[in-house]
C-alpha cells in the first residue's frame with residue numbers, strides 16, 4: 001500500500017529518477033517524490049533523451065518499495081502510472097488523453113507525457129522502484145526533431161478557449177491519482193481491477209498498428225491488454241502478446 005506522499009522540489013537536477021535512486025540507496029522510505037524545474041540530463045527509455053526545459057514542464061519521480069513483488073509485475077507499474085496521468089489531465093483540465101501503450105499519453109496524436117520506470121535489485125529481490133513522469137505544461141516550442149509529435153497542456157488548452165496549466169497542482173493530482181490506481185494494482189499485482197478502465201483509454205484500440213521490434217517489424221491490430229499489462233495484438237487472425245517496452249507501437253499513419 002502507498003499511503004503518505006512527501007514532496008521535495010529542486011530548481012535544477014540531472015534527472016529526478018537519478019535523484020530518487022541516490023535517496024533509495026540511502027534507505028529513504030517509500031513515498032518520496034522529487035520534482036524539478038529543469039532537468040539537465042532527463043532520460044527516456046533505452047538511452048533516449050527526455051527534453052525538460054526550464055520551468056516549462058513537470059519532471060517528477062516517486063520512490064516505491066513494493067513488498068514481495070514479483071519481477072514480472074514491475075513493468076505493469078508504468079501502465080498504472082499512465083492511467084494516473086491521463087486521469088489527472090482529465091480531472092483538472094478536461095483534456096481527454098489517450099494512453100499509447102506502454103508509457104505515453106497522447107492528445108490528438110501528439111505526446112504530452114512520457115514515463116520511465118526503473119528499479120534495482122538486492123539479494124535477489126526488488127529493492128526499490130522509481131516511477132518517473134515528464135509532462136509538457138507550458139512548452140510552446142519543441143526542438144525540431146520532436147516538434148511534429150509533441151504537445152503541452154497550454155498548447156492543448158489554447159485550442160479550446162485558452163488557460164494555463166499549473167505544474168504544482170498537476171504534479172499533486174498525478175501522484176494522488178497514482179496512489180489510487182497503484183493501491184488497486186498492488187492487491188493483485190496485476191491489472192485485474194484496472195484493465196477495463198485502461199482499455200477505454202487505449203490509443204489505437206481496434207486499429208492497425210506497426211510493431212517495431214529490433215529484429216522484426218510487422219503490422220497488427222491492437223486489441224487491448226492482458227492482466228499483466230501486456231499489449232494484445234492480432235496478426236492474420238492469431239493473437240500475439242507484446243511484452244517488452246523495447247518495442248515501438250505506431251499507428252500506420254504517423255507517430256501515434
Ligand code: BT5
Nearest residue numbers: 015017042043044045048050051060114115132133134150
Ligand atoms: C519516455 O521515453 O517517454 C520516458 C520519459 C520519462 C521522463 C521522466 S521526467 C522525470 C523522470 N526523470 C527522468 O530522467 N526521466 C523521467 P521514450 O518512450 O523512450 O521516449 C523518448 C522520446 O520521446 C525521445 O526520443 C523523443 O523522441 C521524445 N521526446 C523527448 N522529450 C520529449 C518531450 N518533452 N515531449 C514529447 N516527446 C519528447
